[in-house]
Amino acid sequence: MSEYKQLKSDLTLHWIIVGMMLCMLIAYNIICHFFAAEIQIEMAEEQRIFIRTVFYIIAIMLFPMVNLLRHILLRLNQTMPGNNPAKNRYFMTITTTLVVIETVGIFGLIMFIFGDGYNTLYIFTTLGTLGVFLHRPRYEEYRQIIEALKLQRA
16 A cells, blocks of 8 residues: 555545534534524624624634644654554644634624624634645644654654
């Protein structure tokens, strides 16, 4: 089996996690469209604007912070001693970064529940989708972890 096919095979579970995250974002939108009347609560406009602003600030801050977290975790994957295989190390990195960035999509659901419109839901969903795209598994990163662990054990 070629190296590329082996790497692709190793990352199957990683891609399943990406798919689950995207399905969750889609589910938030479906829930909001079909159950809007049941789940929305009335909140004062000023409170909603304040919460929405805080969520936008958090979302803007999360993108570079998660990128830094991913960078740190990737370096730790390459340098930490132990018998944990590269596949498991990279899986934890991908899962951690995706879970953190998925919260941006949840902000849209929360704002919709608080009485905001579909526009806010779509904006946060799009940002969440962008975050999932940016933090998807990459074959090159995984290969670098494998190579670093080989050198470490040699």
